[in-house]
Amino acid sequence: MKIKVINPNTTASITQKIAEAAIAVANSGTEIIACNPDKGPVSIEGHYDEALSVVGILEEIKKGEAAGVDGYVIACFGDPGLLAARELAKGPVLGIAEAAMHAASLIATGFSIVTTLSRTRVIAQHLVANYGMTHFCRKIRAIDLPVLELEDENSNARKTILAECRQALIEDGAGAIVLGCGGMADLSAQLSQELGVPVIDGVSVAVKFVEALVSLGLNTSKKGDLAYPIAKPYTGMLYAFAFENRE
Amino acid sequence: MKIKVINPNTTASITQKIAEAAIAVANSGTEIIACNPDKGPVSIEGHYDEALSVVGILEEIKKGEAAGVDGYVIACFGDPGLLAARELAKGPVLGIAEAAMHAASLIATGFSIVTTLSRTRVIAQHLVANYGMTHFCRKIRAIDLPVLELEDENSNARKTILAECRQALIEDGAGAIVLGCGGMADLSAQLSQELGVPVIDGVSVAVKFVEALVSLGLNTSKKGDLAYPIAKPYTGMLYAFAFENRE
Amino acid sequence: MKIKVINPNTTASITQKIAEAAIAVANSGTEIIACNPDKGPVSIEGHYDEALSVVGILEEIKKGEAAGVDGYVIACFGDPGLLAARELAKGPVLGIAEAAMHAASLIATGFSIVTTLSRTRVIAQHLVANYGMTHFCRKIRAIDLPVLELEDENSNARKTILAECRQALIEDGAGAIVLGCGGMADLSAQLSQELGVPVIDGVSVAVKFVEALVSLGLNTSKKGDLAYPIAKPYTGMLYAFAFENRE
Amino acid sequence: MKIKVINPNTTASITQKIAEAAIAVANSGTEIIACNPDKGPVSIEGHYDEALSVVGILEEIKKGEAAGVDGYVIACFGDPGLLAARELAKGPVLGIAEAAMHAASLIATGFSIVTTLSRTRVIAQHLVANYGMTHFCRKIRAIDLPVLELEDENSNARKTILAECRQALIEDGAGAIVLGCGGMADLSAQLSQELGVPVIDGVSVAVKFVEALVSLGLNTSKKGDLAYPIAKPYTGMLYAFAFENRE
Amino acid sequence: MKIKVINPNTTASITQKIAEAAIAVANSGTEIIACNPDKGPVSIEGHYDEALSVVGILEEIKKGEAAGVDGYVIACFGDPGLLAARELAKGPVLGIAEAAMHAASLIATGFSIVTTLSRTRVIAQHLVANYGMTHFCRKIRAIDLPVLELEDENSNARKTILAECRQALIEDGAGAIVLGCGGMADLSAQLSQELGVPVIDGVSVAVKFVEALVSLGLNTSKKGDLAYPIAKPYTGMLYAFAFENRE
Amino acid sequence: MKIKVINPNTTASITQKIAEAAIAVANSGTEIIACNPDKGPVSIEGHYDEALSVVGILEEIKKGEAAGVDGYVIACFGDPGLLAARELAKGPVLGIAEAAMHAASLIATGFSIVTTLSRTRVIAQHLVANYGMTHFCRKIRAIDLPVLELEDENSNARKTILAECRQALIEDGAGAIVLGCGGMADLSAQLSQELGVPVIDGVSVAVKFVEALVSLGLNTSKKGDLAYPIAKPYTGMLYAFAFENRE
The missing domain is CATH 3.40.50.12500 (Rossmann fold)
Structure with missing residues (x-):
């Protein structure tokens, strides 16, 4: 295939x-x-x-x-x-947003999305509505770093993402995290281990x-x-x- | 301006x-x-x-x-x-879909959309949801004629549209009609007169x-x-x- | 006309x-x-x-x-x-609530409403639902001043409204402000200038x-x-x- | 009391x-x-x-x-x-609309409303939405007789209501009927007996x-x-x- | 009966x-x-x-x-x-959840639920949606005490519940409180008196x-x-x- | 695994x-x-x-x-x-309902469900709402045959199901069919071939x-x-x- x-x-x-x-x-x-x-x-x-x-x-x-x-x-x-x-x-x-949200809804009754820029949260919000995920999505969070900063090895991006995920678990009542950027595809395993909940990469x-x-x-x-x-x-x-x- | x-x-x-x-x-x-x-x-x-x-x-x-x-x-x-x-x-x-639906919701408590092809009804349906018009839109109807047939003076398109509008008024409980194609921009006045309800051209x-x-x-x-x-x-x-x- | x-x-x-x-x-x-x-x-x-x-x-x-x-x-x-x-x-x-919300939804993907009394927020909430604005309205805020205080030139009402609008922009993710009272009809231009976003007076x-x-x-x-x-x-x-x- | x-x-x-x-x-x-x-x-x-x-x-x-x-x-x-x-x-x-709909939702998973005039169906539709009854209300039907005709003993109103209720049970998947007019308060018992389902008078x-x-x-x-x-x-x-x- | x-x-x-x-x-x-x-x-x-x-x-x-x-x-x-x-x-x-929510929606335009455990808030959330109470329920709050602790006379449960209710009134814009546990059936009268709003026990x-x-x-x-x-x-x-x- | x-x-x-x-x-x-x-x-x-x-x-x-x-x-x-x-x-x-509906929403913008008994349509309807599939599910249809009749080789069940699926494609605007019973697990391939659209078995x-x-x-x-x-x-x-x- x-x-x-x-x-x-x-x-x-x-x-x-x-x-x-x-x-x-x-x-x-x-x-x-x-x-x-x-x-x-x-x-x-x-x-x-x-x-x-x-x-x-x-x-x-x-x-x-x-x-x-x-x-x-x-x-x-x-x-x-x-x-x-x-x-x-x-x-x-x-x-990948679609796939990640569907998967999240199968293993948790609520998830939060952690994305890059605040301005793209509206895009995610529209997808949540279009895919019927309104009852599952607890919150859409942004770390306010540009997409390409995820490519910079010296960036604090990973730390910032981890911190935002932790906030989501504490404040949102989320049981899982959806990573809101294709450029985060390499982070899910480690984050999942550190956070103790499913962290979902859409890719x-x-x-x-x-x-x-x-x-x-x-x-x-x-x-x-x-x-x-x-x-x-x-x-x-x-x-x-x-x-x-x-x- | x-x-x-x-x-x-x-x-x-x-x-x-x-x-x-x-x-x-x-x-x-x-x-x-x-x-x-x-x-x-x-x-x-x-x-x-x-x-x-x-x-x-x-x-x-x-x-x-x-x-x-x-x-x-x-x-x-x-x-x-x-x-x-x-x-x-x-x-x-x-x-023009946005403008027409907003206008319709200001002068009627329900409207129906008459568009060209059945396959584009889903596009209209998504717009209805995105614009918050779910409670106002009674039905989305299609006449199943290609867009360019509206340009053909010998076509029956106008008659077909008129007939579909009439059905909408009888069956849907609609108080107004939204024309679902930019190519129908020249029809609203005459249709409105024939039907006795507002027929709205988005342009x-x-x-x-x-x-x-x-x-x-x-x-x-x-x-x-x-x-x-x-x-x-x-x-x-x-x-x-x-x-x-x-x- | x-x-x-x-x-x-x-x-x-x-x-x-x-x-x-x-x-x-x-x-x-x-x-x-x-x-x-x-x-x-x-x-x-x-x-x-x-x-x-x-x-x-x-x-x-x-x-x-x-x-x-x-x-x-x-x-x-x-x-x-x-x-x-x-x-x-x-x-x-x-x-004017209807007109203001419709206009806001045409120039921003989200707006907040700033009204006078907390007790009237429920009225605005019902209108938001009735007009299909649920996805657009980020929050309904009240300054908790009586309507007639807007008529008092010595009142702090304007300052309070400005402060509440600022909070809306910071906290709600709103791109526009809807003024929630006919008695605020004279404030939109100045507020818009100070805040750098559309501030919408329904009148x-x-x-x-x-x-x-x-x-x-x-x-x-x-x-x-x-x-x-x-x-x-x-x-x-x-x-x-x-x-x-x-x- | x-x-x-x-x-x-x-x-x-x-x-x-x-x-x-x-x-x-x-x-x-x-x-x-x-x-x-x-x-x-x-x-x-x-x-x-x-x-x-x-x-x-x-x-x-x-x-x-x-x-x-x-x-x-x-x-x-x-x-x-x-x-x-x-x-x-x-x-x-x-x-009485509120009371009837609440009661209906407690004894059936779906109900239809039978009201007098087609033009008042929109009023009922708005109440259905406001009361959170969208998932319960299968259809709003009208018999298209004026309210005061219910007061006329020679009227066919009762027969017409009964027929409309029957249609609701056959076509709508309704388990109960809500009578949509205060002037029908005397009909529920008999209709309920004839139809074999709860017929609810809001009074x-x-x-x-x-x-x-x-x-x-x-x-x-x-x-x-x-x-x-x-x-x-x-x-x-x-x-x-x-x-x-x-x- | x-x-x-x-x-x-x-x-x-x-x-x-x-x-x-x-x-x-x-x-x-x-x-x-x-x-x-x-x-x-x-x-x-x-x-x-x-x-x-x-x-x-x-x-x-x-x-x-x-x-x-x-x-x-x-x-x-x-x-x-x-x-x-x-x-x-x-x-x-x-x-009792159904009855309490229905009653609350008849005497207030918004209510908050105070339940026992955070993990049961999702159950309440699903009921809110199923019963059409989304527009009425302002927030679901948990005191994070086990159900059986309500049976312990030496427990602080009552104080904790009272405090949580107070927060609901201050923060949620709720006009009434729904008690979210059958084991709270003896508390509504006293809480209602102390809080000055309807506190509703579903039993x-x-x-x-x-x-x-x-x-x-x-x-x-x-x-x-x-x-x-x-x-x-x-x-x-x-x-x-x-x-x-x-x- | x-x-x-x-x-x-x-x-x-x-x-x-x-x-x-x-x-x-x-x-x-x-x-x-x-x-x-x-x-x-x-x-x-x-x-x-x-x-x-x-x-x-x-x-x-x-x-x-x-x-x-x-x-x-x-x-x-x-x-x-x-x-x-x-x-x-x-x-x-x-x-299997969950899986089938999710899959259907990934390959069609609308699907209809064909289930066994009319009385179980309400169960399917509740699942559609719970899973966020309201915008995708066009209609829930029943063939009104008992589940165990599917086990009877002499039954007309298959023909009845095929006929109902055809109606769904003609009347509902569905692009895919979801089979609404575990006992239909052996039918999807053949139905899909006959109907020319995806027919989805949840198992x-x-x-x-x-x-x-x-x-x-x-x-x-x-x-x-x-x-x-x-x-x-x-x-x-x-x-x-x-x-x-x-x-």
Whole structure:
């Protein structure tokens, strides 16, 4: 089984970290194809970055379909372009926020999210509502550090994240922590050990859930709004995105 | 006051129709700048088309900011890229679905939406939830005709829309109709007259509400998630979308 | 176009303040008719005051209809009698809480309300739910000063409001402030300047939105529960409120 | 114990019917004081009638307080003026829609409401939401007969109600029926027998629940928004409604 | 009328306390039959204890039906087995959490719950959602003392409860307190006096509401999911629970 | 990895069918332990059956813990005793309704449930709300055949299910079907092929999701309400259920 894990930003070190997290948990028969688009923002820290990252994501999905990929993970906590990607893909497509929240709701009656910037908390809040997680999500917390600071080995980011998680356990009544950034994919094991509760990285959960769905033959429904896009011309710089009839 | 009305698809005849609807209702002191991107889908009929239309929309907003535009209307009923556009703009940015639903909730206790394709009803359903309109929206109906058929003078589209509106009034308990497509912008007056209830075209409402907000000095909040994008590199084909610090 | 702005309490100085706010923003072709009932409470500070203020409001609407008024604003933050008023009016009728919250949701993803008394926060809370603003309203705050103290030039009310707004921005994650009292109609501009975020006065927004709706021909739906009242006898002191068949 | 049952309209025959329903179920130690205001609409069939009926209701509550009444029932299915009445009263005040829906949710997992006019379904719908009954209320149905037709012995009203109840049981998955009009207070026993499910009249339930609350010493909370009204002048025709400080 | 009040745990002193609370408020014509199962946990402090207490509860209901009991109270704040019990019973069955919350919502616009253990707050939270009390419940507070400590006369439990109630009134905007444990049934009167707001014990409310429903002939609906259980074999230790056809 | 799949009823043929469905999808390194309790109802068709099945489920979980089981599936569509089971287990515990709905929401924007009896639709409806699936679940449909009829090879059950699924696709706007009974575990593949949309059997999904969680080290949170039960005496027939301190 081939699973393509798409880091929606264009920073290779994050792609590398996400790839490692994915490979570490994949079944032996699963081939992980990690990538990032060659176009778009170096990090995603708002609605604008997110909206533009979708171009590259969809291009990677399109390439994936041509290459016979069985399922996809979109590895940014805002789950950019999720439904558009599902239109394009035959197999399942999961976002890491979606996967992490679903998993959290299966092992705890309440979770808190710890994300990077305060300004992206609204994005997480909208996802919580869209995914039906309102009753499960106790609080969305931000450490107010830029995404790329997670890549700096000299940064205090890990300490700050640990401290914020501890606050969540004390103040929010949370039984689990959801890490709110693809760039935190390497932290869950250690944090879980230190905190004594499940700390959930969406990348690894999404890979396992895609494996599960693919092995069950549960592909994206092609009835209704997730059917393949309607064939039509695209103009200008985006002409190559015109979808051609399939099947 | 300058208001830019962006038709997110690349079909000029729809842009023309939308421009006429906007100009017809604008105050004498308002300059309407109607446009469509030079890149992207010729019509928007799903999540995929919508996601890719955002590239062109954001480009038009960026140009608008450079040209001193005071407010914007995104004239596609899925309100694509709305929050991303708000990050980029100083003034208010309204989607036509948003504007139409808000207006409907001010003059009726329940409304039904009549849109084009069944597959886009899910998009409308998500907007209804996001805008807090769940208690107001009675039903989302589709006539199952492609968007571009509205441009065909020989089509039965108008008759079909009228019939569907009538059903909504009889079956749904709706007091008003929201037209669920930018391409229906020329139909509201006549339908309203025939049906005896308010039939709401989002283009005209959005123009008037943007005028209202601009005249009150109510611009998009630049505190929080709608603050200007964080400056950072963009790579590849999208390099020109890198936001440069402002103010 | 004639817009009648009804201050539901009987304190002339508040009517005057509201009139000034309305006139300041109205289009040149709009005639603002500001008034207050000649019967009812001198201020509205609870469910009881609100319920009784409706008598005077409906009387003013009735007079307005006879005088050819095109639209109405009910200028008390509890929006008393809103749906009853809509039954009586041909044109649109907006409450200032309703108008302010709708406007806030168009320019920010979250707002906080700053009102006068703690006991009226429940009224605002109910409106937030009724208008579908649950996801947008971050918090309802009270300064715990009586409404009429806003009329006292020697009062600390302005300072207290400013301080409460600052707290909202720091603690609530709000991107905009909604002023929760008609008697604060003169404060929004200065507060907005001091705080650097949109501070929204419902009176001015309601006037502009009514102008917008009237100019679009969007009147109150007369199909369903907002149809003109059913003609029937009224007895006793209220006999003159009997509605006579219309149209 | 004294319980005052207020018919908010001014039609004596309905007051009589409601009085009989109340007396039939009251404990031997309970004195039922049934009344209707001497001012206001002869029937309540919309937001407008309802809003104006509140004047008379509050007057009756005020007289009741002076007479040492222990609790109140507002016997119109729209529960007009409920929170305002609670401000004024020391003891509990229940609306019949509220009482009926609460009772229904205790003996069935789903109920349907059968009311008189289609236009009042929106009023019932708002109450369902306000009382937290959204998950319990399966459907709101109307027989489209005027309230006063229930008073006409030659009317087909009873047959029509029975037929509508049957439809509710077949189509809605309802386990109980809530009668949506005070004027149906005499029908519940017979309908219940014919249909084989609980058919709930709010008047009788409200009387029993008020008895229960009073006997437990559970009065309206005087902390917060239901505290006695703030003393202040009232002007004009309503001067006598000025609340004077109490306790 | 016979009302059976079932203490779901097996601690006789709590049964005694609950019996006294029930008898103290029952009508003279009401026979209170207080009991606890002879099998199950000595206290209920989590989902597990609750789930297993249901065996004993259902056995007591079954015995009650044979003995002609008219209605039931399940006297544990988690309302264990409520819908299962309703299947088995002809008359009404009320949980004390359910009864207390319903009563609170009739006399205050907001209440807080004070329960024993933090870990049971999630149980209360789920009940709040299931009963439609989300808009009424301001906060769920725990004193973090075991249930059985309420039985220890030397404990500080009462003081701790009083202090927590005071905090609720100050911080939560609550107008009433709901006591979140059957073992607090003897505290409501004194707390209410000390706090000056309604403090609601579910046992006494449930008894009065069951009396009310029984006297009105409002039994559990036997149409739909609360119909008598379908007759079928039960195996092993539970063979005696097989339901035999009735009526 | 050991996964215990518990059929909560005591009918061995259903256990066999569920075992086959589980084994068919399990990884090669996964040992499936399928079982049913030796006590309780032969089928689960209501709240009562469900509540009593929990005794056997918890006993099986307890035995599983002693035997080093890594994760559990509760294979009845009502997910009986789910949170109680989680208290008892170290590893993850999933219900089949829960697993199926989560999976459906990952591959379609809307699904319908097809279950056996009308009376159990309310159980499914409550689960939909509890799991946050309100926006995803389009309709809950029943074929009105007893659970055990699915075991009868001569029954028309399969045809009836297929027909109901077809109706769901035509009328509900569903993109996927969730099979609402553990006894339908053998039908999903064929139905999916005939209908051309994902048809989801909760047993197989639950097994794969438990595998995923276990392999990620994501166990049930032992902080908060899902912590191991508090040690205490149990009396009578249930004395053996007393939880003894662990870890």
